[in-house]
Structures are given as C-alpha cells and as structure tokens.
Amino acid sequence: MAAxxxxxxxxxxxxxxxxxxAAVIGLSIGLFVPSDWRAAWLVxxxxxxxxxxxxxxxxxxxxxxxxxRVAISILGAFxxxxxxxxxFGLASIIPG
Structure with missing residues (x-):
C-alpha cells in the first residue's frame, strides 16, 4: 500500500x-516557415x-x-x- x-x-x-x-514553437515557426505555410504549422x-x-x-x-491541468496547459498554449x-497576421498586412 502506497503512502x-x-x-x-x-x-x-x-x-x-x-x-x-508554445511560445518557442510559435516563434520558430515565424522565423523558419514561409508565410503561406505558417497557419498549417501552427496547428x-x-x-x-x-x-x-x-x-x-x-x-x-x-x-x-x-x-x-492538461486543459489549462492546452488552453494557455492555444x-x-x-x-x-x-x-504574424498584422505583420503581413503592414507594408514594410
């Protein structure tokens, strides 16, 4: 019996x-993935x-x-x- x-x-x-x-993954996607594929990679x-x-x-x-705990983790990551x-979306519509 466990105590x-x-x-x-x-x-x-x-x-x-x-x-x-999630922040590291999101920023990595923003840096290394072309803008056409970002939404798919975020999923x-x-x-x-x-x-x-x-x-x-x-x-x-x-x-x-x-x-x-899992739900809070996933909601926060979302x-x-x-x-x-x-x-990313705002950066794409602002002319640079």
Whole structure:
C-alpha cells in the first residue's frame, strides 16, 4: 500500500513549461516557415503542445486534477499561439 503524499509537488511549473514551449514553437515557426505555410504549422505546433502537456502532467504521477491541468496547459498554449499568429497576421498586412 502506497503512502499518501503529504505535500504534493506544485503543478504550475509543468503548466507554464507548456506555455513557454508554445511560445518557442510559435516563434520558430515565424522565423523558419514561409508565410503561406505558417497557419498549417501552427496547428502542428499546437498538436505537439498537446502531446507535451500529456507527458508533463503524467510525469507528476498525480491523478487528482489531471484533466484540469492538461486543459489549462492546452488552453494557455492555444492563447500563446493565437497571439503569435495575430502578430504574424498584422505583420503581413503592414507594408514594410
């Protein structure tokens, strides 16, 4: 029989790590992918963030609040990638 965890680890680090990974993925897509293919690659990047969120939250080994932690991670990654794609869109319409 396993002993209960008296002070479980904080899960905010794993959530923020997925958000940071989304920012790095989004900026990498902006730098290395042609503008015609950015939207498609942003979807692929969000899928990678989903897999990362599952892996990070499974790594904590706690079942309480697992779905909520994964949902917060993915929602944050979605918002981060959305803001980055908004920046790409605004940059494409501004004449340079």
């Amino acid at each position: 209960p965890a008296l002070t479980p680890r904080r899960s905010t680090g794993g959530i923020v790590a997925v958000w940071v990974a 692929v990047g969000l899928g990678g963030c989903l897999i990362l969120a599952f892996a990070v939250q499974l790594g904590y080994g706690r079942s309480q609040g697992y779905i909520q 918002v981060v990638l959305g803001v980055i794609s908004l920046g």
